[in-house]
Amino acid sequence: MPPREIFLSHAAGDRRFASRLADELARRGIRVWYSRRTVLGAQQWHDEIGKALARCDWFLLVLSPSAVRSEWVKREFLGALQQKRYRRRIAPLLHRRCKYERLSWTLESIQQIDFTGDFARGLRSHPAPVDG
Numbered sequence: 001m002p003p004r005e006i007f008l009s010h011a012a013g014d015r016r017f018a019s020r021l022a023d024e025l026a027r028r029g030i031r032v033w034y035s036r037r038t039v040l041g042a043q044q045w046h047d048e049i050g051k052a053l054a055r056c057d058w059f060l061l062v063l064s065p066s067a068v069r070s071e072w073v074k075r076e077f078l079g080a081l082q083q084k085r086y087r088r089r090i091a092p093l094l095h096r097r098c099k100y101e102r103l104s105w106t107l108e109s110i111q112q113i114d115f116t117g118d119f120a121r122g123l124r125s126h127p128a129p130v131d132g
Contacts, residue, residue, distance in 0.1 A: 003089075005031040007056035009076040013066030017095050017115070021060070024123060053079050058089045063112070064096035068103045077104060093122065 006025060010018040022034040033052040049072075053059075059080040067073045080086045081104075092100065092112045100107045115122035 003030055003056075003058040005033055005052075005056045006058040006060055007052055007076070007080070008032050008034045008060050008062070009067075009073055009080075010062035011064060011066035011070040011073050014062050014064050014095055017064075018062055020119065021062075021093070021123075049076060050079070053083065057085060058091065059086050061090065061092045063092050063094050063098055063100045063103070063107075065098045067095075068098050068100060074103055081106060 008018055008022055018034060022032045025032045033056055053076065059077075061067070061073070061077055061080075077090075080090055090110055092107055092110055094100075094112045094114045094116055097116060100112075113122050113125050
């Protein structure tokens with residue numbers, strides 16, 4: 001069954017990659033909650049993030065050195081880990097090599113999708129059905 005809506009967690013330094021990914025998923029008919037496009041200026045970020053985490057059924061985590069340092073990425077990831085809806089529906093995407101275990105020790109046990117070499121290959125290996 002295709003995802004109803006994907007929560008895309010990323011650091012500000014990874015916006016270009018996150019935008020490309022969100023565009024590609026949307027092109028394939030998959031709804032993506034992406035803060036850069038979804039949260040309007042006057043809205044409270046934390047409230048909108050909480051609503052999206054409660055609504056989405058997949059959680060994509062863009063991994064990079066920026067993500068490892070991001071307080072908000074960590075909060076979003078920990079929020080997803082606490083919700084049963086995301087059990088077996090968390091996909092860490094390795095955008096740039098990093099010490100991701102500093103973000104969370106739990107990442108060792110979740111299969112990662114490698115986007116470091118080839119974007120298209122990474123997209124094809126995603127565990128959620130993204131081929132529309």
